Amino acid sequence: MRIGILKETHFEEKRVALTPAGVQSLVDQGHQVFIEKDAGLQSRFTNEEYEKVGAKLVYSADEVINRSEFIVKVAPFSDDEAQKLNPEQIVFSFLHLFMRKKLLDIFLEKKITSIGFELVEDEKSNLPILSAMSEIAGQMAIQIAARYLENNFDISRGVLLGGMAGVAPAAVVILGAGTVGINAARAAIGLGAQVVILDKSIEKLRKTEDLLGKHVTTVVMNPYTIERGVKFADVLIGAVLIKGEKTPHIVTEAMVKTMKPGAVIIDVSIDQGGCIETSRPTTISNPTYILHDVIHYCVPNIPAIVSRTASYGLNNIIIDYILEIAELGLENALKENPGLAQGVCTNSGSCTNETLSEIYNLEYRKIHFFSKN
Secondary structure, eight states: OOOOOOOSSSSTTTOOSOOOHHHHHHTTTEEEEEEETTTTTGGGGHHHHHHHHEEEEEEEEEHHHHHHHHEESSSSSHHHHHHHHHHTTTEOOOOOOOOEEEEEEEHHHTTTTEEEEGGGTTTTOOOOOHHHHHHHHHHHHHHHHHHSSSSSEEEEEEOOTOOOOTBBBOOEEEEEOHHHHHHHHHHHHHHHOOEEEEOOOOHHHHHHHHHHHHHHHEEEESSHHHHHHHOOOHHHHHHHHOOOOOOOOOOOOHHTTTTTTOOOEEGGGGGGGGGGOOOOOOOSSSHHHHHHTTTEOOOOOHHHHGGHHHHHHHHHHHHHHHHHHHHOHHHHHHOOOOOHHEEEEEEETTTTHHHHHHHHHHOOOOOOOOOOO
């Protein structure tokens, strides 16, 4: 199979979809890999490293697209990138189509088979690709929080996250006990913070206590406990996920107004709309704004800050799916791997994701292939 890797064009997206090791795995199996020049440079992978393992270096996105059947990237396609795609190609990346109606329309018009990283499941119905990036985002959220508790702004709290003998640590309140939440809690505990984690699921809260012991306080999430937690927090981390849907605002603007002056909000859910009403997307180079005397940090692609680690982590998960499609062909790969099929949003001009079909009032067609024998 002919596989293309595009250089990321999304603002300040520094990751690359496959490392040289991943490319070598494909080339060793007889597949052709076309990589756009400098695609890996911001993750410190040189063009020469890719060429050394057998990739063919090409000099434009158009050439990658035109020479490939199957295109892999990290950030969702821009509308301009999608317009360049050829009919009936396969694309594999983060998609977030529930916020991108025009992109969905382009995929449908061009009969693109689009597979979203954020929707692919494993045999336990977990989200392995999304979880790899969430693991990074959770750890990074605490590093970021510690920085903005320092005296960076006139209103900053000037608080050491872990405190010291005779001085209380900062209070970190985490909304959601998924991968982001648990990794944020683990990192915060490691630095000595006081950690409270809220979730609707008792099962997830039990799992959190099993993993982290009594170093973390677990609380059932409801409007009353959210309101109390928001007031208590020096750091509030939004880590709420609803698979394939926009995240609801569970923290209202009125709640934000009750926070301590100089408190820090890190809304990791912002890539899916954000779970805090006052959140809006920011960028790595301009990551914060202050509203109601609260510092907001709402960067959608936090893992790109540690692009080399993130690229390795992404490669380690997606390479098996890419090999499966390349070795078996798309139809057989989706038959053999139902979890991979869960990630398919469009195929042959039809919407194959039920949630998207409901959001946009489109006809839903469950993905199904007939034997050609």
